[in-house]
Amino acid sequence: MTGTRIVPLGTPVTEHAPCWGDPDFAVADHRWKSSEELVAICEPVLYVCGGCPHRAACIRQVRPAKTRFDGVCGGRIWLNGAILQAVPDAEVSELPPPVIRKACGSAAGARAHRRAVEQQCARCEPFNHVIEGPQGEAGEDEIQQLELPCAP
Ligand code: SF4
Ligand SMILES: [Zn+2]
Known part of the structure; x- marks a missing residue:
């Protein structure tokens, strides 16, 4: 499922981002059938995220894991909400803060x-x-x- 890159209420934080409006970032479902095809579309544009200051905000906005996003978001290529690839300087701190659960500490x-x-x-x-x-x-x-x- 390709998630939205626009928050329903409020202004998208990435409106001025270099990827804004580029269909190779939020890839329409009909354009690919396998992870290889998705990566073939997304890999050539992933470098754009390398210089983008909005990576953490981008992930907060799109919530790719929750929305099962397919495409490029926050310096990563996502498939069904899981990360396939990341820019070399991707940092864990760009991901959402941890939810504390009963299982924490194990x-x-x-x-x-x-x-x-x-x-x-x-x-x-x-x-x-x-x-x-x-x-x-x-x-x-x-x-x-x-x-x-x-x-x-
Ligand atoms: S991190 Fe990547 S996908 Fe997100 S706004 Fe920046 S260039 Fe676009
Ligand atoms: Zn924990």
């Missing part, structure tokens, strides 16, 4: 943050890089998300 808590594509809370951070084996609960999506670039 691998399950870290997983929940990764699923929501949000920052890790301080208690979950130590569990964030634990890659579980085939018997673990980590799915392919989560392993992809574990490969997200981390803040230096």
Whole structure:
């Protein structure tokens, strides 16, 4: 599903962004059928996010994980709300702040943050890089998300 890049109420924060109105950022569903096709459309324009000062605001506005966004938002290529690629200097701090859950302070808590594509809370951070084996609960999506670039 391709999410909207405009907040229903209020002015889009990215109105003056370099990507504004570019159909290769919010990619219409009929233009692609596979993740490869989506990446082929988005990868050539991802560099534009590299110099954009609105990355965190862009993610806050589009809420790509929640809206299951497909396309380019906040320096990342998203498919169904999960990150496929990011600009080299993408920082975890650009993701939404963590929601504190009962599971915080455990691998399950870290997983929940990764699923929501949000920052890790301080208690979950130590569990964030634990890659579980085939018997673990980590799915392919989560392993992809574990490969997200981390803040230096
Ligand atoms: S971060 Fe990328 S998608 Fe978001 S406003 Fe900037 S250029 Fe556009
Ligand atoms: Zn946590």
